[in-house]
Amino acid sequence: MDIELGSEDLAFREDVRGFFAENAYKAGEDYNVWRLEWFKKAAQMGGWDVPKWSKEFGGPGWTPTQHYIWEQETATATLPWDMPFGIGMVAPIIMAYGNEEQQKRFLPDIRARKVNWCQGYSEPGAGSDLAALKTKAVLSEDGTHYTVNGTKIWTTMAQIADWIFCLTRTDDSGIKQEGITFLLFPMKQKGIEVKPIITLGGAHSVNMVYFTDVSVPVENRIGEEGKGWTYAKGLLQHERTGLAGISRSIVALEKLKEQASSVKRGNGSLMDEPSFRAKVAELEIDLMASEYTELRSLASASAGSAPGPESSILKLKGTEIQQRIAKLTVEAGGIYSAAWGRGVGHKFAKAGMGGYLASRAFTIYGGASEVQKDVIAKNVLGLKRSTT
Ligand SMILES: Cc1cc2nc3c(=O)[nH]c(=O)nc-3n(C[C@H](O)[C@H](O)[C@H](O)COP(=O)(O)OP(=O)(O)OC[C@H]3O[C@@H](n4cnc5c(N)ncnc54)[C@H](O)[C@@H]3O)c2cc1C
Numbered sequence: 001m002d003i004e005l006g007s008e009d010l011a012f013r014e015d016v017r018g019f020f021a022e023n024a025y026k027a028g029e030d031y032n033v034w035r036l037e038w039f040k041k042a043a044q045m046g047g048w049d050v051p052k053w054s055k056e057f058g059g060p061g062w063t064p065t066q067h068y069i070w071e072q073e074t075a076t077a078t079l080p081w082d083m084p085f086g087i088g089m090v091a092p093i094i095m096a097y098g099n100e101e102q103q104k105r106f107l108p109d110i111r112a113r114k115v116n117w118c119q120g121y122s123e124p125g126a127g128s129d130l131a132a133l134k135t136k137a138v139l140s141e142d143g144t145h146y147t148v149n150g151t152k153i154w155t156t157m158a159q160i161a162d163w164i165f166c167l168t169r170t171d172d173s174g175i176k177q178e179g180i181t182f183l184l185f186p187m188k189q190k191g192i193e194v195k196p197i198i199t200l201g202g203a204h205s206v207n208m209v210y211f212t213d214v215s216v217p218v219e220n221r222i223g224e225e226g227k228g229w230t231y232a233k234g235l236l237q238h239e240r241t242g243l244a245g246i247s248r249s250i251v252a253l254e255k256l257k258e259q260a261s262s263v264k265r266g267n268g269s270l271m272d273e274p275s276f277r278a279k280v281a282e283l284e285i286d287l288m289a290s291e292y293t294e295l296r297s298l299a300s301a302s303a304g305s306a307p308g309p310e311s312s313i314l315k316l317k318g319t320e321i322q323q324r325i326a327k328l329t330v331e332a333g334g335i336y337s338a339a340w341g342r343g344v345g346h347k348f349a350k351a352g353m354g355g356y357l358a359s360r361a362f363t364i365y366g367g368a369s370e371v372q373k374d375v376i377a378k379n380v381l382g383l384k385r386s387t388t
Contacts, residue, residue, distance in 0.1 A: 005065070013069050019045060020077035035080035039113055050087060050111055057095055057107060064298045075247035083157060085117040086110040089235060090165040093182070097223040097231045106184070118187070120152040120166035120209060121232065127154075128371045130167070131176040131229060135211065137168035137183060139218070139225070146170075146183060146221070148191075148214040154365070158194045158207040161187045167228050182228035185216045201357035236367065243366045244318025246294050249287055252325045256280070259348045260332045270332055283324055290317045309379035316372040319362035326352070326359040 005013065023041055025034050042049035046060050051070055053059025062070070091110050094102055109115045126133040135150025148168055158164070164187050171179030187194070191214040197206045223231055257280060263270040270276050297310045329352040330337040336345025340353030363369040377383040 005069070009065055009069060012066055013073065015045075016070060016073045019048070020073060020079075025078055025080075036113065038080045043111075050091075052088065053091065054095070057091075057103075058111065068295075068298055071247045075251045082113065083116055085119050085157070085161075085165075086113070086115060089119060090117050090184070093165070093222060093231055093235055096234070097182075101219070102184075102222070115162045116157065116160055118155050118158045118161035118164050118209075120155055120158075120164045122154045123151060124153050128368050130232075131180065133167055133169060133180065135166070135168045137170050137181055137216070139170065144218055146181075146216045146218065148183070148185075148211045148216055150211050152209040152211075154197070154206045155194075155209045156206055158187065158209050159196065159204070163187060164209070165222075167232055170225050177229045179226050180228040180232075181225050182222040182231050183216050184220045184222065185214065189214065191215070199358070200360060201354050203358065243362070244290065244294065244314035245322055246287070246290050246314070246318055249318065249321050249325060250291070252322070253280070253283060253287060256325055256329055256332065259329065259346070263332055263334070263346065276328075276331070279324075279328060283321065283328070286317065286324075287321055290314065290321060293317070309375055312367075312372040312375040313380070315366060316363075316369055316376070319366075320369070322362050323359045326356040330356045 019042070023038055025031070039049040043058075047053065047055070047058050048060060050057075050059045051062065051067065055061030060066075087110060091107060094106050098106070110117070120135075121130055121133070123133050123135060133150075135148065135152065137146040137148045139146055146168070148166070150168070152158075152166070155161075155164070163184060166183050166185065168181050168183055169179055170181040173179065191212045193210040193212075195208045195210070196204045197208060198204055199206060222228070257271060260270040260276060260280070265273055271280075293310060293313055297308075297314065300308070300310075329348065333340075333346050333349030333352045336349035337353045337356075339345070340350050343350040367375075378385070
């Protein structure tokens, strides 16, 4: 689907395409050198290295349509590897709730991709019900530092992270959403232990993180003590919108069609088989509906609104669609998908199974699907919680 783009937007799209083509990775280049150089050049374009940052903090200050164009173009271009936790997660919180000194201290290194961050929210017993978290932070009598004790779980990339942004409990006397405090601290210090969790596909991306008497200077607290829930909540809606990946799914679906067309069936291909075609068609329809939802959310963003409950619809549908594409890719790979570790048969079958196994987590992190349905029921459909 194409939205009507004005001449300025079309010119912007050409600039983006030109930039991606000119700065594409070339075989044989040192990846890390290319990566940092790419971000530097993107910064010289007027903040393209931090597309979602506001102008005030050095971002491009794009219109929602420009953001949409960027998303669409990044779905087909190869961008350098980037972790979302610094640029996309902790930076917006520091901008919105951190003091000037914290902004000066943290934002330049985040922007230069010098520091890797991880997100310490979930705990054993506090995932969907995040406000039940128990990791304790106790302020010293002289008010100079907190002592943190507790356990975090599913902490993505904690094994390479330099810093963590962490929700801690400083008070448990009131309702559970109160008394949560937002702290930033280095990962490489006494009292922090990281243990890997190996996921279904054999990958190591998530971890358990244990804190034993970790000392955190009070200057590393974002905003007020006990107000961390408010700060974290605003971010979750942005995180959910980002996880929907609609533009990437459009590209992935086209790829799936090509792959299925390369699988022979009788005189034709798998794509000629009515049952497979029907599944692809259903996906295409749902994807188009999600794209319209994304455009609706774009329209409200143009009018100045923050992401609302539609971010839950996008997260729910977008991640389900990603899983369905991954599942059909495995189906297209047939028996070769089962031998994915060995890489026999169709070339795509090897990556297909890995992608499918990894995709099982998409409907869990960033807020599980059932929780998104609760949000939609309450805030979109206006349903009341059953009392029975
Ligand atoms: C790959 C991966 C990476 C992650 N990365 C991070 C990270 O970097 N940092 C971080 O802090 N966290 C991370 N998480 C954690 C993630 O946010 C949680 O897994 C998620 O919030 C669900 O919590 P839980 O695992 O405790 O499951 P639970 O909350 O125990 O849920 C279990 C089941 O119960 C259902 N359920 C729960 N509540 C309700 C309800 N009210 N109504 C109906 N059904 C309900 C859920 O949908 C789910 O099916 C990651 C998770 C995964 C899988």
